Amino acid sequence: MPDNQIKALIFDVFGTVVDWRSSIIREGEALAARKGLDVDWAAFADGWRSLYDPAMARIRDGDRDFVKLDVLHRENLLEMLDRTGITGLTEAEIDDFNYAWHRLDPWPDTVAGLTRLKSKFIIATQSNGNIALMVNMAKRAGLPWDAILGAEVVGHYKPVPAAYTEACDRLGLPPEQVLMTAAHNGDLLAARACGLGTAFVSRPTEYGPNQTKDVRAEHDFDYIADDFEQLADQLGC
């Protein structure tokens, strides 16, 4: 893929742009300190995240109408509170903990890398996260998006093809002028099948120190980088 035909980069966010696992652990520990809870927050974060894809699958499969990710996250949070025996939280405390997903921290290279990429290309989210989640995250973390796209804008959860093709349509660009950027091989394979360019950025500790999946690029994607700064180097930013 010649880089002079690229007009926009669209990004996976959870894991690729922000470190959701460490951030959820941090938020859990703060909640525990306030409420006197004794919880394995790494296991809690992993469990909460494990309910994410099955919840979207029901919508992808047509068994449920589209609802925004905040709704799915909250349903999954109630399941996790039940599984781990956490009781005594008010509705407001549950809401606030659910919005921990709005307060995820970026990886160390994220803001500098995105800022460089933005100087040459349109940069937009193409996450399964909803608009408010993305906007609040960006305000807190300083993520300089040109546009918030994603599931709530296009009405489809990745990796269904329409999630990618509709994002390109919203930008008024053919897929070959759009580079899907993600730390996940499956996300990029789905985007490639729709004609988008692909950039793999390694996040080998997204799932903690013992991560085995998506540690490295497993396919010949158009760009393969260790972080956003290296991707900016490769794209001449």
Place this chain on the structure above:
Amino acid sequence: MPDNQIKALIFDVFGTVVDWRSSIIREGEALAARKGLDVDWAAFADGWRSLYDPAMARIRDGDRDFVKLDVLHRENLLEMLDRTGITGLTEAEIDDFNYAWHRLDPWPDTVAGLTRLKSKFIIATQSNGNIALMVNMAKRAGLPWDAILGAEVVGHYKPVPAAYTEACDRLGLPPEQVLMTAAHNGDLLAARACGLGTAFVSRPTEYGPNQTKDVRAEHDFDYIADDFEQLADQLGC
């Protein structure tokens, strides 16, 4: 409306943020120079703009399915070319001139004012313009939006109530925490009827030197300012 409850400002764009009329005249003159045309571009700009609301009205009234504004602008451009007897443009030249709406210039206070407002609030477009139009305009003009909302995101053209209420929903905010900002009395009255706060910013030459409509605020909106810098002053930015 106490300003400490405001979380987000959403903006009308054509006329409020950018000077569409001068910009279309500029683009027309450049086209005329290339093609050897003799056209009254001020009259052309006014005519093109006059077809805008009737085109959206068919969609608001349910007589036509939603299409993005680029489509309506192009249909209206063909009508204007026909009315003014301009011939000899290629399809690519017509497309490019249609995208003049993606290349509108900001008012002199726009970028500085938005940058100040962004330091304290979420700032998002709530324009009838489509996403690509807004993104391309922002990249060219340096408009620092946190999010591109608007007709293509919510599926409704202003001033139908859902255009305002759905924008608030996308930000995860109740209407009373969102300030609609516009240079048009009608836009703000419609937003107010949905429970949003209202800020009028004067753009007394939007329609040229002889403007009679929307020269000033005609109602007791929550904020009334001469430009975005003054609005930022009023909001403590």
